[in-house]
Amino acid sequence: MSIQRLFIANRGEIAVRIVRAAKSLGIHTIQAHSEADADMLAVRMADEAVCIGPAQAAKSYLDMDAVVKAAKETGADAVHPGYGFLAESPAFARAIEDAGMIFVGPSADTIQSMGDKVSARQVADTAGVPVVPGSDGRVDDMDEAASIADRIGYPVMIKASAGGGGRGIRIAETADDLAKLAPQARQEAQAAFGDGGIYIEKVIREPRHIEVQIMGDGKRAVHCFERECSLQRRRQKVWEEAPAFGLPEATRDAMCNAAVDLAEAVEYRGAGTVEYLYDAKADKFYFIEMNTRIQVEHPVTEMITGLDLVALMIRVAGGEALPVTQDDIKLNGHAIEVRLNAEDPLKKFMPFPGVVGKLDLPESDGIRVDHFLYEGYQIPPFYDSLIGKLIVHADTREAAIDKMKGALDTIEIGGLKTTIPLHKALAQSADVRAGRIHTQWLEPWLDAGNLEGHTGGAS
């Protein structure tokens, strides 16, 4: 039941990436697009294209009925959701299967159980994957709260169990703090949500974000090593690396093996990512969540392993057994990816949906650019500002940073404001080079004016 006709329910650079992978497998490609995306690169490259609705994502890429109908009508036998949009919607995966097509990804049930924070934590815990120590549910008794905090160690975070969006979160550094703050948190939660339930979780200071790429065929799973994604702004990854730097070999093995255990526990099919918080000082890692799709930063893993992850996920979706064993997958060198966004980093990252001018992309040995640009292309304002990714590969991390610096000096994307100046500054940062970074490093660094200072000095 291998896939013959693949419907691509996404846009932008990932649509281009999926069309390429499908073509390399000899699969006929059908590209979905909104009215605003009729001239995008993936439409031009695919064997056929179909309009699924108006510009607004809610009326096109997020309109489940419209996507399923278009896939059906164009005779697709499989649908690739890419990332974002409907990629992690169990209802969408179910609708595709109910319509007699293959969803390129895990089963709807897997997406559902991994999409819910509480159930994902339970699944991880059962599979033996370390989770952030905490109360494992609500606490209503203050003595119990104190004994839990003693067990997991201070500082602890007090959260409203009914809450969300950070409301009612307090940090207790000591038992005295907890005795004072927990009743306040309960009161506030009661007032805000009508439910005074709280829960308690260990605070991980200056955590790094490290995630493991896995690939499964429904029976067996393998890992493709880890990625370091600690440079983040507004919880969006900005710069990603593979492998993580300065990670003890035993920790890497434990992280990767735990991810495989989790994937096999849920009979995972396709590409997935197990995300961890890493406490470098304590050399401890904790499960955060699992993403049940291909990720933006997958190319760094491809660079260090030589695998084509998108082609692999299409093959296993078509019913093939995983064509690689764990022993086949070797870690080679170091890769870095930077996200190129149509935003002006010097104007608070204001979006800049302009017309692409002269393009000069330094694609050569060890440098890859995943993008959806061509000269004269008007970037539509309706979607994410990601316009591409610059990826480099070298023998060592040092050499990869140098190579990234060189590539950023060479690359030319005319007509747009982009985040290239941000990446140039990061590539020259002593902290980045020394690995003195964590998920809370980039925003204060930007707030301190490091970017302005850097670009000002250069002009």
Place this chain on the structure above:
Amino acid sequence: MADIQSPVPGTFYQKPSPEDAPFKADGDAVKTGDTIGLVEVMKSFIEVQAEADGTFGGYTAENEAAVSAGDVLATLK
């Protein structure tokens, strides 16, 4: 009579959120700097502000309409 134009291309919203009333109604007093709507561009929301004092003359762009930079969104009397 002055027009209020969109500063950026994107999706225009007359309301702060779907449950709220529009920022302005016909006949409302408008002061320079008042927000009359939002334009969503690349997942960011940009406030559209009046550049003159006056009386609100109504929206000329529909809620959730796709707009280009420079499109007239509302009028001032």
